[in-house]
Amino acid sequence: MSCLCITGADIREFGAKMSGPPLVPMIHMIEAAAKPVVAAIEGVALGGGLELALSCHYRIAHSKARLGLPEVTLGLLPGAGGTQRLPRLIGVPAALELITTGRHVTAAEALQLGIVDEVTDQNAVDAAVKFAQSVEGKSLDARRIGTFPCPRPPDLDAVFEKVMKEVRRSARGAIAPVTCVQAVHAAVTLPYAKGMERERELFSTLFTSGQARALQYYFFAQRAVSRWSTPSGARWDTSKPRPVRKAAVIGLGTMGRGISVSLAQAGFSVVAVETQEKQLLEAKQAVSGMLERDAKRRGAPLAHGNIKYSCSLKAAADVDLVIEAVFEDMALKKAIFRQLSAICKPGTFLCSNTSALDIDELASQTQSPELVVGMHFFAPAHVMKLLEVVYGPRSSPEAVATAMQMGKKIGKVSVAVGNCRGFVGNRMLKPYLEQAFFLLEEGATPEQVDQVLEEFGFPMGVFKVSDLSGLDVGWKVRKADGLVVPDSTGKSARIQGGRRYSPLGDLLCEQGRFGQKTGRGWYQYDKPGGRVAKSDPWLHRFLEEYRARHGLVARRIDQQEVLERCLYALINEGFQILQDGIAAGPEDIDVIYVLGYGWPRHRGGPMFFADMVGLDKVLDRLERYHQLHPDVPGLKPCSLLRKLAAGGCPPIHRWREVIQKPHSQL
Numbered sequence: 171m172s173c174l175c176i177t178g179a180d181i182r183e184f185g186a187k188m189s190g191p192p193l194v195p196m197i198h199m200i201e202a203a204a205k206p207v208v209a210a211i212e213g214v215a216l217g218g219g220l221e222l223a224l225s226c227h228y229r230i231a232h233s234k235a236r237l238g239l240p241e242v243t244l245g246l247l248p249g250a251g252g253t254q255r256l257p258r259l260i261g262v263p264a265a266l267e268l269i270t271t272g273r274h275v276t277a278a279e280a281l282q283l284g285i286v287d288e289v290t291d292q293n294a295v296d297a298a299v300k301f302a303q304s305v306e307g308k309s310l311d312a313r314r315i316g317t318f319p320c321p322r323p324p325d326l327d328a329v330f331e332k333v334m335k336e337v338r339r340s341a342r343g344a345i346a347p348v349t350c351v352q353a354v355h356a357a358v359t360l361p362y363a364k365g366m367e368r369e370r371e372l373f374s375t376l377f378t379s380g381q382a383r384a385l386q387y388y389f390f391a392q393r394a395v396s397r398w399s400t401p402s403g404a405r406w407d408t409s410k411p412r413p414v415r416k417a418a419v420i421g422l423g424t425m426g427r428g429i430s431v432s433l434a435q436a437g438f439s440v441v442a443v444e445t446q447e448k449q450l451l452e453a454k455q456a457v458s459g460m461l462e463r464d465a466k467r468r469g470a471p472l473a474h475g476n477i478k479y480s481c482s483l484k485a486a487a488d489v490d491l492v493i494e495a496v497f498e499d500m501a502l503k504k505a506i507f508r509q510l511s512a513i514c515k516p517g518t519f520l521c522s523n524t525s526a527l528d529i530d531e532l533a534s535q536t537q538s539p540e541l542v543v544g545m546h547f548f549a550p551a552h553v554m555k556l557l558e559v560v561y562g563p564r565s566s567p568e569a570v571a572t573a574m575q576m577g578k579k580i581g582k583v584s585v586a587v588g589n590c591r592g593f594v595g596n597r598m599l600k601p602y603l604e605q606a607f608f609l610l611e612e613g614a615t616p617e618q619v620d621q622v623l624e625e626f627g628f629p630m631g632v633f634k635v636s637d638l639s640g641l642d643v644g645w646k647v648r649k650a651d652g653l654v655v656p657d658s659t660g661k662s663a664r665i666q667g668g669r670r671y672s673p674l675g676d677l678l679c680e681q682g683r684f685g686q687k688t689g690r691g692w693y694q695y696d697k698p699g700g701r702v703a704k705s706d707p708w709l710h711r712f713l714e715e716y717r718a719r720h721g722l723v724a725r726r727i728d729q730q731e732v733l734e735r736c737l738y739a740l741i742n743e744g745f746q747i748l749q750d751g752i753a754a755g756p757e758d759i760d761v762i763y764v765l766g767y768g769w770p771r772h773r774g775g776p777m778f779f780a781d782m783v784g785l786d787k788v789l790d791r792l793e794r795y796h797q798l799h800p801d802v803p804g805l806k807p808c809s810l811l812r813k814l815a816a817g818g819c820p821p822i823h824r825w826r827e828v829i830q831k832p833h834s835q836l
């Protein structure tokens with residue numbers, strides 16, 4: 171009998187020398203044993219844990235157990251026989267699906283797939299003992315999976331070709347999923363012993379790859395962000411959240427609807443407020459539709475009953491927490507915060523879903539500024555996993571802890587960040603976008619820039635994202651900032667406040683080109699609302715005319731320059747954010763970028779990427795680009811980056827020792 175609850179190998183050991191008995195010989199020994207070995211699975215059997223169970227002659231799982239081979243999510247493949255045994259046990263298509271996605275399955279699904287022999291609601295060990303007694307004396311010949319022939323699909327080549335194509339498409343440059351397919355292919359085409367050799371070979375390649383390092387770093391980073399702290403000394407382990415049962419959402423546009431859905435699905439009582447009757451009805455229909463579709467997809471009960479709709483802010487009088495999600499208009503938000511402060515019962519937390527505005531300014535409108543925090547969701551709010559919890563200088567530790575816990579309850583990964591324009595994510599986006607615009611001025615095309623970024627692993631390049639989210643969003647902000655003005659010659663100004671400025675986005679907006687919604691933006695679409703971006707000859711002509719008008723001579727720009735200028739400008743801002751104490755550590759930034767902005771997980775996040783490239787190299791390139799573009803402050807290397815490079819480029823887990831953390835500032 172072997173009782174299992176194994177999450178797999180200790181991932182921390184992968185970076186160091188591995189200790190303990192090697193798994194593969196042990197697995198072979200168990201499978202070859204003359205006595206029947208029954209695995210009793212409670213909790214989880216993941217990775218090496220499931221591989222160990224697969225070497226047993228029988229497997230009994232508790233009904234609450236979860237099983238899986240998640241190695242691919244860590245940049246690896248199941249290297250202790252998993253790629254050779256699982257297809258022999260459950261067939262090639264099912265094994266490929268589990269191994270290339272790393273998906274966990276429930277005990278019930280494992281039974282259905284044939285991974286386990288029995289599921290029990292009782293103690294798994296007792297059930298396994300009983301089971302062992304029932305098979306006493308039976309031959310084990312048919313129970314050693316390693317001796318099974320691997321089922322060979324009749325259309326073997328077509329099956330693998332299709333899977334490989336799909337895996338390559340969705341992997342966006344990640345090598346582990348592709349390597350997993352190669353390992354399973356070996357199970358079908360090679361005898362078991364040779365297949366094991368091939369598995370080992372492929373495992374070794376992945377094991378030493380930068381992608382495995384990045385994914386393993388990211389695994390811990392995502393967990394580390396829950397241990398938040400603020401410069402004022404509030405911490406996750408000393409600050410107590412207050413219970414929230416009832417919450418209000420103010421403003422039922424796209425964001426407010428998504429937030430309402432998230433809250434209702436997590437079992438909160440929700441008061442959804444939209445001041446205009448017509449918009450309220452539209453929102454109600456939209457939210458109901460979202461809840462219905464989601465319940466159907468998940469096979470979960472409908473959460474309709476949890477939401478009450480109202481046209482009056484007064485409906486929020488008795489809630490424990492409010493999330494305001496109206497337009498990005500400071501005057502409007504301030505008015506709402508003033509009213510809420512008068513309407514809500516004492517102690518109600520007042521949160522804003524602003525994506526960039528000053529939380530402290532909002533707090534100043536209320537009687538209890540300590541109850542105000544930002545809860546910045548990402549669109550679509552019921553789908554995206556990220557939540558930036560923004561603390562202002564006056565937010566209480568209790569308010570931060572409550573928002574962080576609320577995020578967790580609705581299934582988000584919450585990252586606590588300081589208050590500044592754009593917080594972490596959008597603040598870093600600004601220099602990235604700026605570089606993309608400058609590259610167009612200098613001779614690049616949107617297609618070229620997007621292709622480089624997509625090859626790096628982003629699901630969409632910067633210009634496609636801009637078309638998707640709407641060019642008018644940034645235009646409104648730039649207009650409010652007084653940036654959209656002509657120069658003395660009547661042309662759109664390319665220098666603002668002594669720094670380079672690109673009016674390209676403003677000029678497109680003036681032409682009514684807002685992106686997908688108008689059918690034209692940086693690309694053209696077959697109709698307003700169309701999704702497929704096509705090159706637009708108009709845009710290319712427009713760029714040529716623009717350059718001619720401003721005396722700019724187009725030059726050939728290579729891939730390396732596109733990538734370095736966009737990414738290093740973003741990373742440089744990340745260092746500034748760390749230096750300003752807006753993010754507590756590089757992990758916070760990396761999690762925000764992976765979950766909120768499509769940064770490829772197999773590259774760890776922007777700060778991890780900088781560490782991998784080498785801080786001295788990033789510094790060197792930024793210095794060079796800043797020399798060439800002295801009017802672009804975003805390219806001037808941040809002093810923290812200089813300090814880290816001068817200190818011998820310590821690895822990322824040592825950066826916190828170097829970072830000075832003054833209070834966040836606007």
Ligand SMILES: CC(C)(COP(=O)(O)OP(=O)(O)OC[C@H]1O[C@@H](n2cnc3c(N)ncnc32)[C@H](O)[C@@H]1OP(=O)(O)O)[C@@H](O)C(=O)NCCC(=O)NCCSC(=O)/C=C/CCCCCCCCCCCCC(=O)O
Nearest residue numbers: 177178179180181182193216217218240249250374377393
């Ligand atoms: C589902 C979970 C297990 C639990 O989830 P949850 O309840 O939400 O809790 P968490 O917050 O996630 O976790 C709690 C804390 O536990 C830490 N944790 C969890 N799992 C691990 C782990 N596997 N290792 C280390 N630490 C772990 C977690 O970090 C939390 O702590 P903290 O908050 O961070 O402090 C969930 O956690 C989960 O899904 N875990 C991961 C499971 C997983 O991915 N397992 C697979 C691991 S890989 C594996 O098993 C591989 C085995 C194959 C061995 C192959 C042997 C071949 C030998 C060949 C060697 C060749 C070398 C070649 C070199 C050369 O050639 O040179």
